Amino acid sequence: MTPERIPLAAVVGWPISHSKSPRIHGYWLKKYGIQGHYIPVGIRLQEFESALRSMSKLGFVGVNVTIPYKESVLAMANSVSDRAALIGAANTISFRADGGIHADNTDGIGFINNLRQEEPAWDPSAGPAVVLGAGGAARAVISSLLAEGAPKIILTNRTRARAETLQQHFGGRVEVRNWIDAPDILADAATIVNTTSLGMVGQPPLEISLAKAAFGALVTDIVYSPLKTNLLIEAEQRGLLAVDGLGMLLHQAVPGFHDWFGTKPEVDAELRAEVLAE
Numbered sequence: 001m002t003p004e005r006i007p008l009a010a011v012v013g014w015p016i017s018h019s020k021s022p023r024i025h026g027y028w029l030k031k032y033g034i035q036g037h038y039i040p041v042g043i044r045l046q047e048f049e050s051a052l053r054s055m056s057k058l059g060f061v062g063v064n065v066t067i068p069y070k071e072s073v074l075a076m077a078n079s080v081s082d083r084a085a086l087i088g089a090a091n092t093i094s095f096r097a098d099g100g101i102h103a104d105n106t107d108g109i110g111f112i113n114n115l116r117q118e119e120p121a122w123d124p125s126a127g128p129a130v131v132l133g134a135g136g137a138a139r140a141v142i143s144s145l146l147a148e149g150a151p152k153i154i155l156t157n158r159t160r161a162r163a164e165t166l167q168q169h170f171g172g173r174v175e176v177r178n179w180i181d182a183p184d185i186l187a188d189a190a191t192i193v194n195t196t197s198l199g200m201v202g203q204p205p206l207e208i209s210l211a212k213a214a215f216g217a218l219v220t221d222i223v224y225s226p227l228k229t230n231l232l233i234e235a236e237q238r239g240l241l242a243v244d245g246l247g248m249l250l251h252q253a254v255p256g257f258h259d260w261f262g263t264k265p266e267v268d269a270e271l272r273a274e275v276l277a278e
């Protein structure tokens with residue numbers, strides 16, 4: 001029997017046409033034979049709040065929010081998950097039956113679950129992590145690494161003050177170093193993460209040599225366009241474990257889909273191929 005309302009979900013942002021989320025959720029809806037739709041919705045700043053409130057009445061079970069709404073959506077939420085509160089931003093919104101808006105952040109868990117799929121197994125508690133960058137993405141990465149037991153986070157950012165703000169927020173296990181010293185701080189790291197936009201199509205490259213990185217270190221980039229950034233190419237050339245950023249994007253989508261459509265979806269090679277085929 002057709003349900004009274006076919007569940008709808010969306011990604012909301014401005015601009016929105018570049019978003020890969022409709023492909024990810026569309027793939028899963030088809031794969032699991034679920035009646036439902038996931039669409040991109042471009043909403044301008046002045047309409048964001050009223051649009052979001054209307055969506056729950058229109059049959060939307062939830063939405064992903066992206067730039068520029070990831071922080072501002074928290075103020076609208078009736079409940080906020082601990083991890084979204086800690087990160088200070090949300091990417092996954094669920095509309096409750098009573099009209100309440102629940103805000104969650106799945107970027108950190110997406111980052112971790114992506115690395116957990118690696119062979120040989122990645123152990124976040126094996127040693128310090130070096131985090132390059134101190135923007136929004138760094139907040140999700142740092143909070144999840146700390147939650148997974150990373151003994152220390154060595155944080156460096158071009159604008160040192162932003163790294164210091166994160167150090168104050170996340171506390172004693174985070175140490176701040178100068179950006180120009182970045183190549184030298186890699187020696188101790190079990191995990192090296194680029195959270196800056198450097199290396200992305202249209203941006204300057206990330207020019208930090210991995211010469212001093214320890215054998216066995218895992219190097220990952222949140223940039224996924226291009227899939228193989230210069231950082232990851234160098235990591236591979238040096239025999240380090242290189243993990244691209246697409247997996248984080250795929251894994252961050254899992255909790256939302258599960259909550260909205262009732263099936264926990266799998267991140268597999270076919271999904272990657274589908275998203276890359278664009």
Ligand code: ATR
Binds near residue numbers: 160
């Ligand atoms: P996001 O939310 O995606 O992390 P963001 O908050 O704009 O985006 O952060 C971008 C990150 O890339 C920051 O760490 C930024 O460094 P600054 O805080 O010094 O701006 C970093 N970044 C961007 N362009 C850079 C460049 N040319 N050199 C070094 N770091 C850069």
